[in-house]
Amino acid sequence: MTRTYRLSKSKIMSGLQCHKRLWLEMHQRELAQVSPESEHIFRMGHLFGDRTRELMGPGELVGHERDIVRALDETPAALARASANGTVVYEAAFSYRDVVSRADGFAPYLDGWHMIEVKAATSDKAYFYLDCALQAWVAEGAGYPVRRVTLAYTNNQFVYSGGENYVGLLRELDVTAKVAQLKVSVDGIVGQLQAMLARDKPDIRTGEHCSSPYDCPFIAYCRSQEPPPAEFPVEIFHRITARKLRQAGYTDALEVPETALGSPRNLLILRASREGVPYIAPSAQQFLRTQPYPRYFLDFETMSSSVPFWAGTHPYQQIPFQWSCHVETAPGILTHHEFLDLSGKLPAREFVRSLIETVGTEGPVIVYSTFERTRLRELCELVPECRDELHAIMRRLLDLLQVVRSGYYHPAMKGSFSIKHVVPTLCPELEYTSLNGVADGGAAQRAWWAAVDASTSALERLELRGRLLEYCKRDTLAMVAVYGGLCAGRPVRLSEYGIDAPAAADDECGHAQPVARDHNDVPAAR
Structure with missing residues (x-):
């Protein structure tokens, strides 16, 4: 007799993405490596779910997130109470044909039920509809006819006014007809996946x-x-x-x-x-060499949330909480300035004030991509009294990424123009592997969330602060090195700027260890 496997909605969606993924989830789950990015997304999803339940009306939450058996046992009574009171059941659990599913919202409607699926996304996506169809199929199979299906997702035009008023955070879309069309295919999908799981591991290449x-x-x-x-x-x-x-x-x-x-x-x-040799366009060199001093190398770090919690902000808005700025006042003469706010309060006003004070009114402000320009434009809305000064800074921006894309390439970049791939080709002493815990923008954002968490100890917060400062400083120093290497037409050493090579990750005593690099391992640009 062929074995059947208990599937969930998420497992079915995994199987539709890739049969091999589902097979491994069911047979060799220990091989999974859940990234910190994915874990952060899960946490943000919980935050979003908690807030949106308040918007869908009074009701009862079926708990037991990790115990589907108890959730299935408690759901019928919760639905009976909801039917009697006209309220919503949140995370109602259903089982049908070895498939289990939980509905974000389930409420009485006409002679059946209204199912609400909530997504922390700013637009509806094609796979959301099949997601809804799977849930409706399971609920109906369990004996609860679904008469209406609503897909609710984030309204990215919503601006939080404060006072815990989140009315308008969700856009609601009636997908009943679409779900009815897709529901007929679910039976076949489940059968296909069950048959696949009973066979040997699928031979599917990555892509x-x-x-x-x-x-x-x-x-x-x-x-x-x-x-x-x-x-x-x-x-x-x-x-x-x-x-x-x-x-x-x-x-x-x-x-x-x-x-x-x-x-x-x-x-x-x-x-x-x-x-096997790099290329630098003479026009790119000439353009960079003729830029006046002082030159300001600027980088921002930001946080975002599906649920805004500062008045005047909207979902997923990138709120800057940190900046680093290396200032080159003459060839090889650098100073460094920085700002970091881990208070948990809206950092915009002090962020802007300190930035304006640091970059002054003269000289190019060098960034890597359009990210900082967009953030400055948004800060004009959050700090309107500084709009003129911010616009003046925006007029001085020089996007080094565009210069690199149009005028530089090294084989070691392997097609990537990320500064983390570019800088080792122009300053081999500079790399990101020695950074401890925060080595990219996503990690910086996660560090901010950890630092403002009330459960984080003072010592942990201090360590996070140090890691954030070192990472952002590394980014602007990398821009200095890339700029200098392009101007010189060769790899540069940090000693040319009066800087020692960056330290490695801390040892067990908390002391930084030096990183030895040989700048001759990258050929000079021609």
Whole structure:
């Protein structure tokens, strides 16, 4: 007799993303590696769910998040009370044909029930509809006819006015008809997945599906089981070009004929990779060399939340809480300035005041991407009395990323123009692996959340503060090095700026250990 497996809505969605992912979840779950990013998303989802329940009206929460058996036992009585009182049951649990599901909201409606599915997203997505259809199929199979289905998602135009007033946070979309169309396919989907799980592990290679619509926790395992990729895979080219080349059977970028590459940028990447030497456009060098002093190298770190908790902010708005600025007043002469607010209060006003004081009114303000420009524009709304000064700073912005994209490429970048891939080619002493705990923007945001958490100790908060300051400082120093390397046409040493090489992660006594690097391991730019 063929074994059947207890599936959940989330497991079915995993199986629709990739059969191998579901097979591993059911048979070799210990191979999963849940990233800190995914864990943070889960926590934000709980925050969003707690707030949206208040918007859907009075009701009863069926708890036992990790005990589906108890939740199934308690749901019928909760639904009976909701039917009698006209209230909502939150996280109602249902089971049908070895599939379990929990509805965000379930309320009496006409001669049946109204199911509400809530998503912490700013738009409706195609897979949300199938998600709703799966839940409706399970609930109806369990004996609760679903007459209406509402998809509720985040209204990104909502501006929080304060006072715990979140009316308007959700957009509601009636998806009853769409769900009815999709529901007929659920039976076949469940049968197909059950049959797949009874067989040997599917042989599926990694690809774009590994991160769409969700990051797969088995990606590291699956890659470890595959032959090592080419030194220069076709993914070093533009994503659309790479997809076409994969479809045409190419895996190694060095084997791609130049006639298959349309853009000058792709041709440059191919030629630099084949020749093993970097390229710097003379026009990029000339442009950067002629910029006046002082030069301000600026970077922001931000936090965001699906549920805004400061008046005047909206869902997922990136709120700057930290900046770092290296100021080059003359060739090789640097000073460093910084700001960090971990109070948990809206940091905008002091952030802006200190920034204006630091960057003054003259000299280019160098950033890496359009991120800071967008944040400055938003800060004009949060600190309107400083709008003129902020606009003046925006007029001085110089996007170093655009200069790099148009005028520089090194084979070691492997198609990436992230500063973390660019800086080692122009200043090998500078890297991010020595940073302890905070080494990217996502980690910085998670560190902010941890620092403002009331359960975090004073010592832990102090450690987080140090990590955040060091990371943001590293970013602006990296911009200094990239700028300097492009101007010089060669890799630079930090000693040229009077700076020692960055320290490694702390030892057990809390003392930083030096990092030894040889700047000769990267060829000079031609």
